[in-house]
Amino acid sequence: MSKSENRDFNAFYGIEYLNNHFATTTTVDDCTSTFIFKSALPQSILTLYQGASSFTILGAYGTGKTLLRCEYFKTLNADHYLKVLILNKEITDYIERFIASKKWNSQYCANHSCLKDWSGDEFAQLMLSILVTKFIENYSQTEIKFIDIPIEKKIHLVTIICYYYNGDSISQLENFVNGFLGKFVNTFFGTTYTASSYKASKAHVQISERNKPLLTHLQNDLNEFGTLNKNVGKLHLLLAIIEGEGFEYESIQKTMLGHVIRDLTDFSSFITKHMEKIPVFIIDGIDENQYLNPNNEVNKISFESFYRSSVCEKILSLTMTNYFYLSLFYPKIDGINILDAIVRPDKFPTYTLTWNSKSLYNYADYVLQKLNKNASRTRCKAFTDFKTLVNYEDQRIAEIIDEIQTPRELHMFMMELITQMNHDASNVERLFPATEKNVRNAFEKSLGLYYKYDEANG
Incomplete structure (x- = not known):
């Protein structure tokens, strides 16, 4: 240790070229970590056979929901599964x-509960649209073959798609519906559209007095949905299809509003049959939502409305009949109870992420141990165990360490502790078990850093 460059935590333990897991933090969208402490996580959802299941995970901020997800x-x-990941940016x-x-x-x-009227229908609209x-x-x-689908069923599915599609590219919709309805053929050079192919732009130009009532009907119906994209190009394309296939009378007689559960069922069945994959909806990241956490303060009424919408009886009945799987990763908030909203907790279980001092250590x-395994052979010393590293046998230190409650807090603490020990490295003979001063300073600074990070991430 006579070389000054070795009087550094990472160099001393031979991890200067490794990702020091204790000195990093993750965001809600980050899945790069390879440090998965599975023994502290719900074992039933991390099965060896790679099976999906429906459940709710509840955990306070920093308890590992992101890593588990x-x-x-x-x-x-x-x-086997069509994985549909829904994070805060989509939900917003x-x-x-x-x-x-x-x-x-x-x-x-910012001052009211704007989601107090958000219901299971809105949540189902979100699911189906995504x-x-x-x-x-x-x-x-993909290579999907659509066989043995009656034209009436095709028109129903195309109507669902045109209403619920949330993308900006109408050309992607056109590509699908023309293939689905057999309106183009594949050539050696790619895809060739026939003269009868459906184009939104062509429908827009050809709108006449005769078909305006149908277009108005479709627009009025779509506008009644509170959550869906209102891009009129989708309806121009749908209008062209309805007229081209001769379904004007049927279409003007019906509405899509009020039938989201039916349509979610039908479209999920369509995917399962023709893609041979069961949809799995994975919801995470609502900790960060600005409407659930206005001004970084939890709006309990909005949170509870959103919670309950996702586990309403109509939606859970579809999970129990295997139309899709629904996996929810939600923050645990004092004063909000969603367990009583789940009609069959035996079929839709809830797991709570909890940590104590023993599991944290x-x-x-x-x-x-993971860092030891990959450390450089030129290191000065191997890691022993956590308690030795922080000098836990000192009662003053133990009392401070025992106040750490979550993995996130542990990370913040270790980031500061390493900094503190590096500052003292030139002035001590026995490097890198921590001193009581190191631990106390690190704990106090990490506590402020934790709350600052918490606020920045909702």
């Missing part, structure tokens, strides 16, 4: 349209 996502076999899109439909603004929502959009965006990458030892 990432690991669960990885275990699902892509040959639908919530903002819902709020706009109520003619509220962001300032109003499922449709994912299907259309991935259609060109076991987690820390697990990380140190």
Whole structure:
């Protein structure tokens, strides 16, 4: 240790070229970590056979929901499941349209419960819209054969797709519907559209007095949905299809509003049959939502409305009959109870992520062992165990360490502790078991860092 460059935590333990897991933090969308302490996580959802299941995970901020969600996502076999990941950025899109439909603004929502009227229908609209959009965006990458589908069923499915599609590219919709309805043929040079192919732009030009009532009917119906994208190009394409296939009378007699559960059922069945994959909806990231956490303060009424919408009886009945799987990763918030909203907890279980001092220390030892395994052979010393590293036998230190409650807090603490020990490295003979001063300073600074990070991430 005579070389000054070795008087550094990472150099001393031979991990200067490794990702020091204790010195990193993850965001809600980050799935890069390879440090998965499975023994502290619900074992029933991390099965060896890569099977999906329906459940709710509840955990306070920093307890490992993101890591668990990432690991669960990885275990699902892509040959068997269509994985539909829904994070805060997707959810916000639908919530903002819902709020706009109520003619509220962001300032109003900062002081009121803007989601108090958000129901199971809105949540089902969100699910179906994202499922449709994912299907259309991935259609060109798949080889799907649509056989034995009556034209009436095709028109019903195309109507669902045109209403619920949330993408910006109408050309992707056109590509699908023309293939679905047999309106183009494949040539040696690619795809050739026939003269009868459906194009939104062509429909827009050809709108006449005769078909305006139908277009008005479709627009009025779509506008009644509080969460859906109102891109009129979708309806121009749908109008062309309805007229081209001769379904004007049937279409003007019916509405889509009020039938989202039926349509979610039908479209999920369509995917399962023709893609031979069962949809798996994975919801995470609502910790960060600005409408559930206005001004970084939890709006319990909005949170509970969103919670309950996702586990309403109509939606859970579809999970129990295997139309799709629904996996929810939600923050645990004092004063909000969603367990009584779940009609069959035996079929839709809830797991709560909890940590105690013993499990946290076991987690820390697990990380140190992983770092040891990949450390450089030129290191000065191997890691021992967490308690030795932080000098836990000192009662003053033990009292401080025992106040750490979650893996996130442990990470923040270790980041500061390493900094503190590096500052003292030139002035001590015995390097890198921590001193009481190191631990106390690190704990106090990490506590402020934790709350600052918490606020920045909702």
